[in-house]
Amino acid sequence: MPAPDSTSGPAIANVSRRGFLAGTAVFVLASGLPPSALAQEKEKAFGADAMPNGWRDDPTLFVAIAADGTVTVTCHRQEMGQGVRTSIAMLVADEMEADWAKIRVVQAHGDEERFGNQDTDGSRSLRHFHMPMRRVGATARTMLEQAAAAQWGVPAAEVRAENHRILHQASGRSLGYGDLAKAAAALPVPDRAAVRLKDPKAFRYIGKEDVGLVDNADITTGKAVYGIDVRLDGMLYAVVARPPVFGGKVRRHDAAAALKVPGVVKVVTIDPPEGPAEFEPLGGIAVVARNSWAAIKGREALQVEWDDGPNAGYSSAAYRDALTEAARKPAKVVREQGDLAGAMGKAAKRVEAEYYIPHLAQAPMEPPAAVARVQGGKAEIWACVQAPQVTRLRLAKRLGLQPEAVRVNVTLLGGGFGRKSKPDFVLEAGLLSRAMDGAPVKLFWTREDDLRHGYYHAVSVERLEAGLDRDGRPIAWLHRSASPTIGSIFAPDPKHLLPFELGMGLTNAPLAIPNFRVENPEAPAHVRIGWYRSVANIQHAFAIQSFIAELAHAAGRDPKDYLLEVIGPPRVVEPTELGDVWNHGEDPKRYPIDTGRLRKVVETAAQGIGWGRQLPKGSGLGIAAHYSFVTYVAVAAEVAVDARGRVTIPRVDIAVDCGPRINPERVRSQMEGSVVMGVGQALTAEISFDKGRTVQENFDGYVLARMDTAPREIRVHQIAWDDPAMPLGGVGEPGLPPVVPAITNAIFAATGKRIRRLPVGDQLRA
Amino acid sequence: MATLTVNGTQRRFDGDPEMPLLWYLRDEIGLTGTKFGCGVAQCGACTVHVNGQAVFACVTPMAAVEGGEVRTIEGLSPDGAHPVQAAWRELNVAQCGYCQTGQIMQAAALLAANPSPSDADIDGAMSGNLCRCGTYPRIRAAIKRAAGAAKGGRS
Numbered sequence: 001m002p003a004p005d006s007t008s009g010p011a012i013a014n015v016s017r018r019g020f021l022a023g024t025a026v027f028v029l030a031s032g033l034p035p036s037a038l039a040q041e042k043e044k045a046f047g048a049d050a051m052p053n054g055w056r057d058d059p060t061l062f063v064a065i066a067a068d069g070t071v072t073v074t075c076h077r078q079e080m081g082q083g084v085r086t087s088i089a090m091l092v093a094d095e096m097e098a099d100w101a102k103i104r105v106v107q108a109h110g111d112e113e114r115f116g117n118q119d120t121d122g123s124r125s126l127r128h129f130h131m132p133m134r135r136v137g138a139t140a141r142t143m144l145e146q147a148a149a150a151q152w153g154v155p156a157a158e159v160r161a162e163n164h165r166i167l168h169q170a171s172g173r174s175l176g177y178g179d180l181a182k183a184a185a186a187l188p189v190p191d192r193a194a195v196r197l198k199d200p201k202a203f204r205y206i207g208k209e210d211v212g213l214v215d216n217a218d219i220t221t222g223k224a225v226y227g228i229d230v231r232l233d234g235m236l237y238a239v240v241a242r243p244p245v246f247g248g249k250v251r252r253h254d255a256a257a258a259l260k261v262p263g264v265v266k267v268v269t270i271d272p273p274e275g276p277a278e279f280e281p282l283g284g285i286a287v288v289a290r291n292s293w294a295a296i297k298g299r300e301a302l303q304v305e306w307d308d309g310p311n312a313g314y315s316s317a318a319y320r321d322a323l324t325e326a327a328r329k330p331a332k333v334v335r336e337q338g339d340l341a342g343a344m345g346k347a348a349k350r351v352e353a354e355y356y357i358p359h360l361a362q363a364p365m366e367p368p369a370a371v372a373r374v375q376g377g378k379a380e381i382w383a384c385v386q387a388p389q390v391t392r393l394r395l396a397k398r399l400g401l402q403p404e405a406v407r408v409n410v411t412l413l414g415g416g417f418g419r420k421s422k423p424d425f426v427l428e429a430g431l432l433s434r435a436m437d438g439a440p441v442k443l444f445w446t447r448e449d450d451l452r453h454g455y456y457h458a459v460s461v462e463r464l465e466a467g468l469d470r471d472g473r474p475i476a477w478l479h480r481s482a483s484p485t486i487g488s489i490f491a492p493d494p495k496h497l498l499p500f501e502l503g504m505g506l507t508n509a510p511l512a513i514p515n516f517r518v519e520n521p522e523a524p525a526h527v528r529i530g531w532y533r534s535v536a537n538i539q540h541a542f543a544i545q546s547f548i549a550e551l552a553h554a555a556g557r558d559p560k561d562y563l564l565e566v567i568g569p570p571r572v573v574e575p576t577e578l579g580d581v582w583n584h585g586e587d588p589k590r591y592p593i594d595t596g597r598l599r600k601v602v603e604t605a606a607q608g609i610g611w612g613r614q615l616p617k618g619s620g621l622g623i624a625a626h627y628s629f630v631t632y633v634a635v636a637a638e639v640a641v642d643a644r645g646r647v648t649i650p651r652v653d654i655a656v657d658c659g660p661r662i663n664p665e666r667v668r669s670q671m672e673g674s675v676v677m678g679v680g681q682a683l684t685a686e687i688s689f690d691k692g693r694t695v696q697e698n699f700d701g702y703v704l705a706r707m708d709t710a711p712r713e714i715r716v717h718q719i720a721w722d723d724p725a726m727p728l729g730g731v732g733e734p735g736l737p738p739v740v741p742a743i744t745n746a747i748f749a750a751t752g753k754r755i756r757r758l759p760v761g762d763q764l765r766a
Numbered sequence: 767m768a769t770l771t772v773n774g775t776q777r778r779f780d781g782d783p784e785m786p787l788l789w790y791l792r793d794e795i796g797l798t799g800t801k802f803g804c805g806v807a808q809c810g811a812c813t814v815h816v817n818g819q820a821v822f823a824c825v826t827p828m829a830a831v832e833g834g835e836v837r838t839i840e841g842l843s844p845d846g847a848h849p850v851q852a853a854w855r856e857l858n859v860a861q862c863g864y865c866q867t868g869q870i871m872q873a874a875a876l877l878a879a880n881p882s883p884s885d886a887d888i889d890g891a892m893s894g895n896l897c898r899c900g901t902y903p904r905i906r907a908a909i910k911r912a913a914g915a916a917k918g919g920r921s
Binding site for chain 1: 789840866900902
């Protein structure tokens, strides 16, 4: 299908006209719209306009109507548990006036020139695509209306759509969408300006909780296909022995014993990257076999001698000391307001604290896995990837192919959390299929591979100092954040955080403190650092929200009241005034920080948990709030600590203001999941290194929340907004950052013990 | 040579008797509803029933299921209408869904043995099944709902 443009008129109208005549057709509506025309007119682009390949709202790309009325919606964003396949379908179906029972969802392959940006991270899918997807649905509905009006010879204004039919009230006639599909598909796509969006009061699905998840049936019967589940005829299975230390290489290897394992077919060397890690394979020795078990046994039988390289001495204990030392010295200033030294000098009381946040691994339940078939100058991939276009471009480059020769089919993702933004594992699969002369190869990572060779959440030391006036109010604030940057995987040895990392709750903390400085000491990276759900917000929220509670204690004040006071009165703050030039990629005029909304979630969470109520000895309440992904979240936690120092969390209240909600049911589930993930981070989760190797190798060492340690009760409070013109906030990530400090603040209330090092582990053991 | 029954179908296996049941199900007979998550009995994504008991297929060698009856998620019910599956859908338990087949098999075994589990019973039975998305509160609610539905159906 040729790319639509504004002068060529209607493009190809259907994908299978012959099929339709045979009674099985699927029609794709015709198009004449320029992609992202509005985007090109802007001086500085924000939001989806600023993303590679922008957005599309052309219904021919996303909607097909079959003769039996089935509407197939193509979802171009990747499903990893956030519910995007359901939410995108809700947007399209609602504006189309489609019957939910007749909606099917298919997953787009990786092709951003066709579909617009597909990189599913940053809590952006609905924030960036809810309006384009509404217009997709509305435009399709308009074309169905026009087709019916033409058939009846009445003005289009006299007909209306209702639940999968077009009605003409005056004559009492009606036609179903299936009956109109062919005629509608032959019409030119109307001009964007001529398409009428629904009155939000008439929404059937948007903002409602009546539809179930589109993948519910497949998930509950085992039919859902994830990357690791793909099966092709003649497929081989592979695992890779990678250097145990990042930056290491194979010195020599002996494959003889591995090749004797029944089922092992071949042993293949994968070269490590020459420069920065980027998304390249780490290199190593692959074992290709007839089944997964033979591949695993073959790898165990490999004899490999490694050159551990420059990071062989990486130890978490020593690195923590180095970060702490760096955080005690003046460093690069990244935000400055007022006169810090003067205010500190005048302070009646000074408080300081250092916080440590360890490396974390995303550890999606489905480890990285991909199937590749590379033959005849072409590559076809089936994989669980968050960024299929990035995957396509990277694989094409590594294999020396044109991007057009690479097709990336996206499966469901068994969790992502940022790990599957990096397609290193897909490149491994592609290289192995090529090495096997084009036989399809399923490359999968074991859990040990996942924890030993990850793109880890950055370890961090956060040092804070404050000066309080005689009334206990903070008048001076110094925050030094020492943490290796994600930029280290793209450039040789950068030592400072990038603007997007600074803008994750560090420089843009909206606190009403007149003398304010943020510094960023140098921190070299010794492992691959990568995005992990909520990214740098995790350490910034933990430090800032813990420290505010420490100041409240120093001032003898209630932590909730003190937090509200430090947030200050309701006001609208431009992020640029706070030194944040990034603002999660959004227009600072459209997305300023509204401290009134931050206050409101604090008050809502506090009210929800019954802030101030009496609790038995050993129990306590804690509260924390954080603004990230242009969404406001506060968490209030109740914890109980027994005589042996064991923590249980009977209840958590989480309040979220993400602006207007498309799918409140999935907002709730994302908040619930954030709380549970935060419990693991607070209490037990840590990746640490010794001699360059991870100490934790599986879920027995990397301990996450389980049924018996998760809160028994999680109550989600959603701030409701009726104004659909209000910009949307993110949902997938902003719930997580305030969870951990709410829990550790509650532990302080319960025990008097301040947790400054994560996870809690055995720090409370009597 | 091992013989076993999988979802009511007689099967023969003449490969490595040490091969875990997990890989036999997934690679040899294409039942990919049983998932790989850890390989060391730490996450429960591979939970299946062997002779009616929930087991972790990743650490169950083929030699150990000789003559046994294996039931996987694909065979839990003919049409996905087991009360646990229905409750999972009604409460939209799943996020990514990857661990849920194992969770469902574990919950079905729990309810078969204990039709009215307490919260402590649920903790005891379900804590071997990890969910990284954090769906535990809904899993708990869905187990209680399925228990209620099963009781309602009997009365």
